[in-house]
Amino acid sequence: MKTKLSITAIAVVLLAAVAFVYIKQAKANDPRDMPADVSVAVEPGPVTLTDPGRLVFRNEAPGPDHGKVASVSLADPQGPRRVGQLRCDRFYTAAGRGLCLADAPGPLPSATVAFTDAGLVSQKSVDIAGIPNRAKLSADGTVASWTTFVTGDSYARTGTFSTRTGIMTADEVDTNIEDMPLRVGGRQHRADDVNFWGVTVAADDRTFYATVATGGQTHLVKADQQAWQAETLRENVECPSLSPDGTRIAFKKRVAQDGARPWREHVLDLRTMVETPLAETRSVDDQVVWLDDRTIAYTLPGPEIWAVPADGSGAARLLVRHASSPSAGYASGPSSQLPTPSGSSSK
Amino acid sequence: MYIATARQSGPRQAGSSGRIVSANVIALGAVSLVTDISSEMVTAILPLYLVLGLGFSPLQFGILDGLYSGVTAFVRVIGGNVADRWQRRKLVAGIGYGVSALAKLGLIGAGGSASTLGAVLAADRTGKGLRTAPRDALISLSSAPDTVGRAFGVHRAMDTVGALLGPLVAFVLLWTVAGGYDVVFVVSFCFAVLGVLLLVLFVSDHSGPVKQAKDGVSLKAAFGLLRDAGFRRVCSWAVLLGLVTVGDSFVYLLLQSRLDIEPAYFAVLPLGTAAVYLTLAVPAGRVADKVGRWKMFLLGHVALFVAYIALLGAVDGVLMLCLVLLAHGAFYALTDGVLMAAATPLLPEKLRTSGMALLQTGQAVAKMISAVFFGMAWTVWGMQTAVIVSTVAFGLVVAVAWVRRAQR
Numbered sequence: 001m002k003t004k005l006s007i008t009a010i011a012v013v014l015l016a017a018v019a020f021v022y023i024k025q026a027k028a029n030d031p032r033d034m035p036a037d038v039s040v041a042v043e044p045g046p047v048t049l050t051d052p053g054r055l056v057f058r059n060e061a062p063g064p065d066h067g068k069v070a071s072v073s074l075a076d077p078q079g080p081r082r083v084g085q086l087r088c089d090r091f092y093t094a095a096g097r098g099l100c101l102a103d104a105p106g107p108l109p110s111a112t113v114a115f116t117d118a119g120l121v122s123q124k125s126v127d128i129a130g131i132p133n134r135a136k137l138s139a140d141g142t143v144a145s146w147t148t149f150v151t152g153d154s155y156a157r158t159g160t161f162s163t164r165t166g167i168m169t170a171d172e173v174d175t176n177i178e179d180m181p182l183r184v185g186g187r188q189h190r191a192d193d194v195n196f197w198g199v200t201v202a203a204d205d206r207t208f209y210a211t212v213a214t215g216g217q218t219h220l221v222k223a224d225q226q227a228w229q230a231e232t233l234r235e236n237v238e239c240p241s242l243s244p245d246g247t248r249i250a251f252k253k254r255v256a257q258d259g260a261r262p263w264r265e266h267v268l269d270l271r272t273m274v275e276t277p278l279a280e281t282r283s284v285d286d287q288v289v290w291l292d293d294r295t296i297a298y299t300l301p302g303p304e305i306w307a308v309p310a311d312g313s314g315a316a317r318l319l320v321r322h323a324s325s326p327s328a329g330y331a332s333g334p335s336s337q338l339p340t341p342s343g344s345s346s347k
Numbered sequence: 348m349y350i351a352t353a354r355q356s357g358p359r360q361a362g363s364s365g366r367i368v369s370a371n372v373i374a375l376g377a378v379s380l381v382t383d384i385s386s387e388m389v390t391a392i393l394p395l396y397l398v399l400g401l402g403f404s405p406l407q408f409g410i411l412d413g414l415y416s417g418v419t420a421f422v423r424v425i426g427g428n429v430a431d432r433w434q435r436r437k438l439v440a441g442i443g444y445g446v447s448a449l450a451k452l453g454l455i456g457a458g459g460s461a462s463t464l465g466a467v468l469a470a471d472r473t474g475k476g477l478r479t480a481p482r483d484a485l486i487s488l489s490s491a492p493d494t495v496g497r498a499f500g501v502h503r504a505m506d507t508v509g510a511l512l513g514p515l516v517a518f519v520l521l522w523t524v525a526g527g528y529d530v531v532f533v534v535s536f537c538f539a540v541l542g543v544l545l546l547v548l549f550v551s552d553h554s555g556p557v558k559q560a561k562d563g564v565s566l567k568a569a570f571g572l573l574r575d576a577g578f579r580r581v582c583s584w585a586v587l588l589g590l591v592t593v594g595d596s597f598v599y600l601l602l603q604s605r606l607d608i609e610p611a612y613f614a615v616l617p618l619g620t621a622a623v624y625l626t627l628a629v630p631a632g633r634v635a636d637k638v639g640r641w642k643m644f645l646l647g648h649v650a651l652f653v654a655y656i657a658l659l660g661a662v663d664g665v666l667m668l669c670l671v672l673l674a675h676g677a678f679y680a681l682t683d684g685v686l687m688a689a690a691t692p693l694l695p696e697k698l699r700t701s702g703m704a705l706l707q708t709g710q711a712v713a714k715m716i717s718a719v720f721f722g723m724a725w726t727v728w729g730m731q732t733a734v735i736v737s738t739v740a741f742g743l744v745v746a747v748a749w750v751r752r753a754q755r
Contacts, residue, residue: 019534026529192597261402
């Protein structure tokens with residue numbers, strides 16, 4: 001018995017050491033604990049959401065500023081970036097306002113979603129459950145929507161997957177829109193497996209599009225937040241993003257049945273319901289943003305921000321390295337000048 | 348053959364009810380505690396890892412998951428039978444624990460390959476399927492006939508502590524190391540190895556006189572157990588009750604929609620159930636030994652019936668929350684280990700593992716079917732009607748089971 005206890009004690013120490021060393025090593029790879037990457041140029045100056053012609057994003061460069069909201073000039077996206085003080089996992093700006101979705105510290109996954117003013121100061125914030133995944137504002141910056149992955153549910157059922165999607169305005173918060181009545185193919189649909197994600201709100205601030213998954217199929221839904229009713233339009237559409245003119249939707253379409261990252265970004269014309277695959281052939285797992293009516297931007301693993309024409313022509317080009325969660329709330333209209341695809345495309 | 352009762356020193360109360368459970372049961376409890384930390388760590392973060400870490404589509408993941416749910420059912424019966432045939436329960440359980448431990452490393456090695464991941468998850472499930480029945484057979488064989496309920500109570504309480512800690516450990520790790528899924532897998536592997544080691548060192552296989560009686564153990568003989576009226580009755584009622592039981596996830600979903608709980612706290616609800624479960628498991632086992640295990644098993648279902656009634660709106664607010672969690676936890680404490688204890692005297696020692704595997708498989712399949720039906724009822728009738736219909740069906744089955752018990 002004594003020998004057995006000694007063996008156990010030694011084993012516990014050894015296993016604890018293995019775990020500890022591994023954790024330590026993984027911690028060392030935490031970008032926030034790494035020295036700042038000198039190849040990423042930073043210029044002094046505040047991130048102000050009302051500055052025109054700026055691309056706002058989440059700074060992913062290793063170093064103490066990792067995870068903070070940053071911006072670059074849209075005319076020179078690979079030029080120096082300005083880094084703000086606000087830290088978010090997902091950020092979106094429109095009309096000079098911001099939306100910050102950030103992990104909240106604690107043993108159970110939870111997050112905070114907050115409106116910010118142009119100077120990145122949090123205004124109205126709400127605590128929500130889950131791990132940050134998507135965040136978006138309506139074009140006028142008044143309606144916020146977000147999606148988190150909820151993992152606590154796995155206590156209840158082995159291996160379940162669930163999303164939680166909320167919508168917030170200045171005076172109203174709904175942290176879970178899953179109970180919204182849903183019509184699939186014109187018929188009322190009730191199921192316990194309904195999941196909403198990736199909301200994009202139209203110019204009237206009440207109509208929105210989103211993904212709904214139920215019964216093993218994803219759908220594009222059009223919903224009315226005031227009438228509290230949603231209706232499916234089309235299958236195999238995820239993470240829709242409405243164009244500034246409201247006529248098209250960019251979305252990720254599942255093109256492979258198995259394997260990781262099985263998506264191809266498409267644009268759907270809402271008037272003709274014709275969809276066009278974009279020139280980006282790599283799998284885009286993002287709710288893309290429209291920089292203007294002709295260009296969309298998105299995050300690719302790296303992470304890096306890339307852009308591609310919205311009509312299926314041209315080629316993808318790199319905008320910003322070490323960056324994710326792009327948006328350009330004050331892009332200054334259709335005349336905004338993006339760099340031509342020349343030497344800037346390094347990949 | 349109850350190793351510890353013989354070895355146990357110190358004051359022993361009069362009568363068998365005062366005896367402490369055998370060291371083998373404590374050892375098995377420790378193995379389960381550590382292993383459950385390991386497996387629940389992975390369970391808690393696996394959907395996240397697959398969807399956020401690897402970029403699988405959530406729907407793909409659902410298919411991947413569903414595909415392997417059936418694996419356990421068959422492996423359990425065959426594994427149980429093999430354990431009986433060799434009379435090597437510890438070995439079969441050990442293989443099960445070992446396979447699951449290796450699967451944790453496989454998760455890191457598989458990377459983004461869907462087919463490899465599928466194989467690794469299937470291996471993990473196989474391991475789980477292999478170990479449950481031999482483990483429960485060992486618990487029953489290591490306890491005096493009149494303390495089996497308590498032994499299972501002690502084991503289940505320890506098991507639940509592990510299940511409670513696992514997700515917390517995983518999320519604390521993920522919080523410490525952002526995106527550190529591999530860290531979770533490595534730590535989970537370490538716990539799993541410790542579990543296997545504890546099993547190898549401290550669990551002794553039952554090796555009484557039945558060791559010689561190897562013949563007469565076959566799959567046919569295992570299914571032949573169902574010819575015994577007593578065991579058949581236990582199995583069929585357990586399956587029938589399983590068929591009308593609403594799955595846990597629905598209970599929490601209903602609680603959430605009824606109470607409008609702050610979503611951040613939603614994840615804590617199952618912890619409430621687990622806390623009640625682990626508190627009541629031992630007393631429930633002790634009482635079951637005295638008043639009758641089958642009676643206790645049915646009482647547990649009465650508790651669940653109370654929870655359903657509460658969910659239907661009999662009470663409201665904090666009272667509803669407390670009542671539902673209390674009743675739900677009590678249901679587990681009064682049924683999970685108690686059922687195995689109830690089956691114990693009905694199964695000959697040489698076929699103990701096979702019998703338990705059969706019973707567990709029947710129950711698991713019944714619960715799977717019930718979840719599908721309840722989901723369909725929800726779709727067709729809506730939530731409220733689905734719950735009413737289920738509650739009525741459940742109440743009827745429990746009532747009939749109770750009456751039949753009284754008549755016996």
